[in-house]
Amino acid sequence: MGYGRKISLALGHNSLTSLRGQLEIDWPNLNDQSLNGQFWEAQWNKHGTCSLNNFKQLQYFSLAIGIKNKLDILRMLENAGIRPNATVTYNYIDIVRAIKAEIGPFEPELYCGMPHNNVVLLLEVRVCRDAMGATYISCVNNNNSCQGYLINIPE
Template sequence: MFKDWPDLKRNDQFGFWKHEWNHHGTCSPWYNNPKMYFQKTLSLKRHFNIFNVLKDKGISPSRNFILKDRFISAISTFPGSTILICQKRRNENNVFEDYISEIRICLNMNLHPTVCIKKQMWEQFQI
């Protein structure tokens, strides 16, 4: 889990996994089996392999600016719909910049790609 599903934002692994279980796992088909939930999510991560898709398009996690259209083009091959979660941060010149903090591939309860449900609290780009 440390290697395959790290917390890249806050560096709080156990808090992050606890959040993932409480927010997502408890409404999954494995709501009474955390081990199965995390095994399945890691299996889905390998199946969709989003990091390799981005890497093949020359995109890797970094502080470098990436054009939104380039990023969207890279992930447009994913089935169903994909949501990019964007946030703002201050750069070294104390100016706010947008950055992509999450990529979500939406699945239904049978783990088939589906249309994502938008939440108003996030600025999102749905593909």
């Protein structure tokens, strides 16, 4: 969605530095936290630039952290009897229904690791908001790598 327009994050040179500690807690690169800066820059270039007319970088990242902290995905899943467990698996549609029970009829995106014996590991849940960050919308990519598999949710 960044339309090819890349803008760098100046974490050491502007007010975004004030959010670095919070970003490290709430939005780390789970693959390699030493690459957090590159990860956040990629998130900004892919998603944040879509709302550039509405938000500066600091506002975008503050809004993202606020939304993340209000949206308790694990609680949503637990309310539906879906709990992280190394040996229990769940159906894709049951996980989606649990999320939709909270956010409404909007389609989330689920991303899973490679299947092994028809079971995949849930890696990421995405819910989408409008460009102002005000309301949920269906995620448009609908690139759900979990569909059709039994899903394990890591502890």
